[in-house]
Amino acid sequence: MWATITKPFAWLMVKLYELTGSYGMAVILFALAVNLILTPFMAKSKKSMMRSTRLQPKIKELQRRHEGNPQKLNTEMQKLYREEGVNPMSGCLWSLIPFPILIALYSVIRQPLSRMMFVAQDFVTTLQDYFVGKGLYVIPEKANAYFEIELAELTHSNWASVQADLAGKLDPNLLDIDFSFLGLNLGDQPRWNFFLHTDWSDAAVWLPALGLFLIPFVSAFLSWASMKISNAGNPQDPQTAASMKSMSLMMPLMSVWICFVMPAAMGIYWIANSVFGMARDFILTRVYKKQLDKEDAVRQSQRSAREKELEEKRLETERLRAEGKTEKNLNTSKKKIQAGEKQKQEERRAALEKADRAARRERLGIKEAEKPASQVGNRRYARGRAYVPDRYSNPEAAEEATLAAAAESEFAASIDETMEDDVLLAAQTPAEDSAAPEEIPAQDNVSDAADAERAQGDDEE
Numbered sequence: 001m002w003a004t005i006t007k008p009f010a011w012l013m014v015k016l017y018e019l020t021g022s023y024g025m026a027v028i029l030f031a032l033a034v035n036l037i038l039t040p041f042m043a044k045s046k047k048s049m050m051r052s053t054r055l056q057p058k059i060k061e062l063q064r065r066h067e068g069n070p071q072k073l074n075t076e077m078q079k080l081y082r083e084e085g086v087n088p089m090s091g092c093l094w095s096l097i098p099f100p101i102l103i104a105l106y107s108v109i110r111q112p113l114s115r116m117m118f119v120a121q122d123f124v125t126t127l128q129d130y131f132v133g134k135g136l137y138v139i140p141e142k143a144n145a146y147f148e149i150e151l152a153e154l155t156h157s158n159w160a161s162v163q164a165d166l167a168g169k170l171d172p173n174l175l176d177i178d179f180s181f182l183g184l185n186l187g188d189q190p191r192w193n194f195f196l197h198t199d200w201s202d203a204a205v206w207l208p209a210l211g212l213f214l215i216p217f218v219s220a221f222l223s224w225a226s227m228k229i230s231n232a233g234n235p236q237d238p239q240t241a242a243s244m245k246s247m248s249l250m251m252p253l254m255s256v257w258i259c260f261v262m263p264a265a266m267g268i269y270w271i272a273n274s275v276f277g278m279a280r281d282f283i284l285t286r287v288y289k290k291q292l293d294k295e296d297a298v299r300q301s302q303r304s305a306r307e308k309e310l311e312e313k314r315l316e317t318e319r320l321r322a323e324g325k326t327e328k329n330l331n332t333s334k335k336k337i338q339a340g341e342k343q344k345q346e347e348r349r350a351a352l353e354k355a356d357r358a359a360r361r362e363r364l365g366i367k368e369a370e371k372p373a374s375q376v377g378n379r380r381y382a383r384g385r386a387y388v389p390d391r392y393s394n395p396e397a398a399e400e401a402t403l404a405a406a407a408e409s410e411f412a413a414s415i416d417e418t419m420e421d422d423v424l425l426a427a428q429t430p431a432e433d434s435a436a437p438e439e440i441p442a443q444d445n446v447s448d449a450a451d452a453e454r455a456q457g458d459d460e461e
Contacts, residue, residue: 009104010116017177024181027109027265031272034101035280041097046284050292051086065392098273109265112177113148123171127151130166134158149187149263152177179265184211186265215267216259220252222274227251230281372405378415385409 012033016026058080066073113119113127128147131137131154140147155162159176179187190212191197199205227248259267372380374387381387386406391398 006104006107006115007118009101010108010118013105013108013116014175017175021178022181023177023179023186023265024184024268027186027268028272030105031269032276034098035273035276038097039280042280043284043288046281047288047292048086050285050288051084054292054296055080055084055086064395102269105269106262106266109149109263110146111148112152113174116177117171117173117175119171119173123169123174124148124151126166126169127155127162130162131158146187146189146263149179153179153185153187181268182211184208184264186268187263188212189263190215190260190267192260212264215264215271216256219259219267219270219274220256222271222278223255224248224252226274226278226281229278372409374405380412381409381414 009030013026013030016029016033017023020026020029059077062073062076062080066076108116113124114121128137128139128151131151132139136154136158137150144150155174156176156178163170179185185208191209192213194206194209194213198209255270259270372387373389374381374383374385376382386402386409388398388401388405391402
C-alpha cells in the first residue's frame with residue numbers, strides 16, 4: 001500500500017533526474033513542483049489567516065464585552081466568522097499537507113532501489129550478494145536503514161561491471177544514480193563531530209564533510225526565517241504570539257536534528273522548500289492584501305449604506321409618530337392589541353399609584369429611602385450586591401463603580417423594610433385616603449376661616 005502512495009513521488013523524482021542528470025537538482029525541482037502544486041491550497045490558507053488577523057480588533061472587543069460569559073462569546077464569535085466568511089480551521093488544515101509529502105519523499109530517498117526505481121526485492125538481494133562477493137560491501141550486524149543507498153552508490157561506481165556480470169539477472173528498472181551535488185554526496189549523513197575524525201590536510205576530505213555539517217544549520221535558519229516572514233504581517237493576541245514564538249524556535253531545532261539523522265538530500269529538500277515557501281508567501285501576502293483591502297472597503301460601504309438607510313427609516317417613523325400619521329399594523333391580532341392596551345392601562349395605574357404614594361409621604365414628612373439599582377420588590381440586592389447597571393455601556397468606570405457598590409452594600413440589610421409603609425399609612429390615615437382630591441382644599445379653607453375668626457376676636461378684645 002505504501003509503495004502505491006510513494007509511486008507518484010518516485011516517478012517525479014526519476015523524471016526530474018533523467019531531465020537534469022543531477023540528483024541534487026532533481027531534489028530542488030521536486031521541492032519547486034511540490035510548492036507549485038500546493039500553492040492553491042496554501043493560498044486559501046493564507047487568505048483565511050489574513051482575514052482572521054483583520055478580525056482581531058473585533059474579536060478583542062467581543063471578548064471585552066462578554067467577559068465571564070463564554071457561551072455568549074462563542075455565539076457572537078461564530079456569528080462574526082459567518083458574517084465575514086472566515087473559517088478559523090481552514091488555515092490549520094491546509095498547512096498539514098506538506099508533512100505526508102515529506103514522509104513519502106523520505107521513503108523514496110531512503111530506499112532508492114525499491115521505492116524510487118521500483119526494483120524487485122529479489123534483485124536487491126542479488127545485488128547485495130554480488131557486492132559482498134566482490135568484497136565491496138559488508139552486511140552490517142545491526143539493521144541499516146540506508147543500506148539501499150550504499151548499494152545504489154556501489155552500483156554507480158561499478159556500473160560497467162554490474163552490467164556485464166549480472167547481464168542475465170538485471171532488473172529493467174535499475175538506473176545509474178549519481179548522488180554527488182556541488183562536491184557533496186547527498187546519500188551521506190552529516191556528522192556533527194566530523195571535525196574530530198577528518199584529515200584537515202586534505203581539502204578534498206574536510207571540505208565536503210564541512211559542507212554536509214552546515215546543511216542542517218542552513219536548513220534551520222531558513223525554516224526560522226520562513227516562519228518569521230510569514231507571521232511578520234499578522235498581528236496576534238499575546239497567547240497566540242507566545243505559541244508561535246515557541247513553535248518558531250522548536251521547528252528549526254527539530255530540523256537540525258532531522259537533517260543530522262537523515263541523508264543530506266533531505267536537508268537540501270528542506271532548504272529549497274523554505275526558499276520557495278518564502279517567495280510564495282511574499283507574493284501571496286501582497287496579492288491578498290490588495291484584494292482584502294478592496295473587500296473591506298466594499299463591505300464597509302455596504303454596512304454604512306445599510307446603517308444610513310435604517311437611521312433614515314427611524315427618523316421618518318419618529319416624525320410620523322409625532323404628527324400622528326403612523327399607520328396601524330393591520331396584521332396585528334386583536335388579542336395582541338388588547339394585551340398591549342391592558343399593559344398600558346396597568347402602567348398608567350401603577351404610575352398614578354406611585355405618584356399618590358409619593359404625595360402622601362411628602363404630606364406626612366416621610367422621606368423615602370433611596371433604593372439600590374439592584375432592588376427587585378423588597379429584595380434590595382436581588383441582582384447582586386455589586387450590581388452596576390451601566391457596566392457594559394460604560395466599561396471604563398465599571399470596575400470602580402462595582403467596588404463602590406460592593407462596599408456600600410456589605411453590611412446593609414437585604415430586605416427593604418420601607419416597602420410595608422404604604423400599608424401602615426393606609427391603616428393610620430383612612431379618612432385621608434378615602435377623601436377625594438377635591439375635599440382636601442375644602443378642609444384647608446375651613447381651617448383657614450376658623451383661624452381668621454379667632455384672630456379677629458383677639459383683636460376686638
